[in-house]
Amino acid sequence: MxxxxxxxxxxxxxxxxxxxxxxxxxxxxxxxxxxxxxxxxxxxxxxxxxxxxxxxxxxxxxxxxxxxxxxxxxxxxxxxxxxxxxxxxxxxxxxxxxxxxxxxxxxxxxxxxxxxxxxxxxxxxxxxxxxxxxxxxxxxxxxxxxxxxxxxxxxxxxxxxxxxxxxxxxxxxxxxxxxxxxxxxxxxxxxxxxxxxxxxxxxxxxxxxxxxxxxxxxxxxxxxxxxxxxxxxxIKGTFGKHPTDETNDHSLQAVYKGAIAVNQDGQRFVNESISYKLLGDAVMAQPWHTGYQILDQGIFDTGDDRVRILDFGRRLEEGLFYVGETLEDLARQIEIEADVLVETVRRYNSYVETGQDPEFGRTHLVHTHGQLCKIEAGPFYAYPSTAVVFGxxxxxxxxxxxxxxxxxxxxxxxxxxxxxxxxxxxxxxxxxxxxxxxxxxxxxxxxxxxxxx
Ligand SMILES: Cc1cc2nc3c(=O)[nH]c(=O)nc-3n(C[C@H](O)[C@H](O)[C@H](O)COP(=O)(O)OP(=O)(O)OC[C@H]3O[C@@H](n4cnc5c(N)ncnc54)[C@H](O)[C@@H]3O)c2cc1C
Structure with missing residues (x-):
């Protein structure tokens, strides 16, 4: 008809x-x-x-x-x-x-x-x-x-x-x-x-x-x-999605405020300032397709509850962050060898100090913006992160x-x-x-x- x-x-x-x-x-x-x-x-x-x-x-x-x-x-x-x-x-x-x-x-x-x-x-x-x-x-x-x-x-x-x-x-x-x-x-x-x-x-x-x-x-x-x-x-996923979160809530981009991304071996694997889609590719290539965004209290405090990808406070309330008084304590909770995580953070902090990241070439927080900051004053936070495909x-x-x-x-x-x-x-x-x-x-x-x- x-x-x-x-x-x-x-x-x-x-x-x-x-x-x-x-x-x-x-x-x-x-x-x-x-x-x-x-x-x-x-x-x-x-x-x-x-x-x-x-x-x-x-x-x-x-x-x-x-x-x-x-x-x-x-x-x-x-x-x-x-x-x-x-x-x-x-x-x-x-x-x-x-x-x-x-x-x-x-x-x-x-x-x-x-x-x-x-x-x-x-x-x-x-x-x-x-x-x-x-x-x-x-x-x-x-x-x-x-x-x-x-x-x-x-x-x-x-x-x-x-x-x-x-x-x-x-x-x-x-x-x-x-x-x-x-x-x-x-x-x-x-x-x-x-x-x-x-x-x-x-x-x-x-x-x-x-x-x-x-x-x-x-x-x-x-x-x-x-x-x-x-x-x-x-096709690319967006980095920063909690692996057990299947709601339409957006990803979290603590990396754009100064966090580093580490894999389950405690190693950085990417320049964290690039597009979160390219970060998505990078995390999918890691063991178990997942990693953690690691930050300290200073970075946590720069979160912004008006912007979904930067709303750290709500995710903390929802119990999605791991929190440790020390990096060693945090490492134990996320089952990464403590000395490996401590060394990764120490190396990264030294790159911030010299302004040179010989491993991944990170120079800014996001794209060409924002000055890098050290991860040094506890408590420390870890946000489990895989990629989410939105489109x-x-x-x-x-x-x-x-x-x-x-x-x-x-x-x-x-x-x-x-x-x-x-x-x-x-x-x-x-x-x-x-x-x-x-x-x-x-x-x-x-x-x-x-x-x-
Ligand atoms: C959680 C989430 C967050 C996102 N955030 C952003 C963002 O902030 N900014 C951004 O730029 N992009 C974002 N995206 C991507 C963006 O939303 C989409 O790419 C865009 O909205 C697609 O619009 P569209 O009209 O092409 O498709 P859709 O909005 O998906 O509409 C397609 C419609 O076609 C219908 N349809 C399908 N097949 C048929 C059929 N055979 N007959 C009749 N109807 C059919 C579907 O049911 C649907 O209603 C996000 C996506 C998601 C899922």
Whole structure:
């Protein structure tokens, strides 16, 4: 049975899907958005709510000087030059207008306070993530041009004789025609162990936290039509997750305040100031895929309960930290040989004193910020840390208009994609706020482009 045709069909109701729906409706086009779960929101609603924008009024209010050009340089550097510069440029060109557009839809941002992973200046703009999705959804529905169906998984794409996409097939075999385009906004595949085993076997033992719908449906639909994939080898977990914590609570980054990371043998294994995604790779290569962040009282006191990754106090209250009056006492509790841990800390402190870390080249607390400090005055703390996979940062190749591309670079007619289902933007690693940022920036572009296609 074919239901009434609309201009644009959207698969998935996370930040990318609702941004696309609002932008398409504003273009104006008629839109049908299908969400597989009883509630839309996806990983977006669970997320830390950090978005990376540059050159905003909130940065200026806090005396932060930033620009799209600086954001471009940082994104390319964090991505190890393996990201598609055209997509990065598109993000940088569109992000400021998207920030204003989100505010226009009622989204509220907190003041910009901290420098985060991969950022040369503070540019994390924080929202209540579930609220942001609700605002986008409400604004889209208020246009009167969007119909929304929850608990209605899209099972496949309809194509014509030329291979162009003409609509979608729902799970109950109902067909919905799209006169202009279909937008895949179905998120990543962190909840699909088979795909994780294929593309990131090194992370199989990590903790996985993502929306239950993150099963790679859009990836499958796109590749069935010959879409190309990119960045598939760059899936990364985030360092700093307690191994027994499967809540959507974020990781803890005591390392960015001066802690060191040691493995179960009591040895440092990485320059702790690099992106917490690269730290994720490093910890997964350690025995038992785990380690500890080691800090003293002075570092502990610099925690910040306004920032989830720096909220040491709450984690202490939750009993997630080990605490020892001396390093020897701490070592006994975490089953590391005491003299090995003491020697590791002594060596590190000597590097802080000389300003040279011959082992791993650490020069700052995080990225190029913050002066290193010694770990010397008890009590001492250890936070067990493995990696958590929040998302899959790779997927369908798209162009700057978000059209899905084949390996030869030709677009699949009538098919667009945005958000975590796409690859190419992050490259080898990810800057804090750039995944949610990518969902709204490219979701908005996808909606506008699909509506005029
Ligand atoms: C705990 C956590 C914290 C995070 N923190 C941050 C952060 O602070 N900053 C940041 O930049 N990134 C963060 N991320 C990553 C970021 O949230 C995601 O990459 C981004 O929100 C993805 O948005 P999306 O719209 O593409 O996908 P999603 O938000 O996952 O939405 C996809 C939607 O599609 C639906 N769907 C899937 N298949 C189908 C189908 N066949 N038919 C219909 N519907 C379907 C899903 O159910 C889901 O609702 C975090 C992720 C998690 C899990």
């Amino acid at each position: 074919t239901l009434e045709a609309v201009d644009v069909v959207i698969v998935g109701g996370g930040a990318a899907g609702w941004s696309a729906a609002l932008a398409a409706a504003q273009s104006p086009a008629s839109v049908a958005l299908f969400e597989k779960l009883p509630e839309s929101g996806g990983s977006s609603a669970l997320s830390g709510g950090c978005l990376a924008f540059a050159g905003t009024d909130l940065q200026a209010q806090n005396g932060v000087s930033d620009s799209p050009e600086q954001l471009f340089r940082d994104l390319i550097e964090v991505g190890h030059h393996e990201n598609d510069p055209a997509l990065v440029q598109t993000y940088c060109d569109a992000q400021l207008a998207t920030y204003d557009w989100l505010k226009g839809a009622g989204v509220r941002f907190s003041p910009v306070i901290e420098t985060a992973s991969g950022q040369s200046v503070p540019r994390v703009h924080t929202v209540d993530p579930a609220d942001m999705v609700r605002m986008l959804k409400a604004a889209a529905l208020a246009t009167g041009r969007v119909t929304y169906q929850a608990q209605e998984p899209v099972a496949g794409l309809m194509i014509d004789e030329s291979g162009g996409v003409t609509g979608v097939r729902l799970e109950d075999d109902k067909l919905v025609s799209a006169t202009k385009a279909v937008i895949l906004a179905s998120g990543g595949f962190a909840k699909n162990p088979e795909l994780i085993e294929r593309y990131a076997p090194q992370y199989l033992e990590a903790v996985f936290v993502a929306g239950a719908g993150s099963q790679g449906d859009g990836l499958r639909m796109g590749t069935e039509l010959g879409a190309d994939l990119c960045d598939m080898t760059h 899959t940062y790779c997927g369908l190749r798209i162009d700057c208009d978000t059209r899905v591309l084949r390996p030869d670079g030709s677009p699949i007619k009538g098919l667009f994609a945005a958000g975590e289902v796409t690859g190419g933007f992050h490259g080898a690693a990810y800057m804090t706020g750039s995944a949610l940022g990518k969902a709204v920036v490219f979701g908005r572009i996808a909606g506008a482009q699909a509506a005029v296609s």
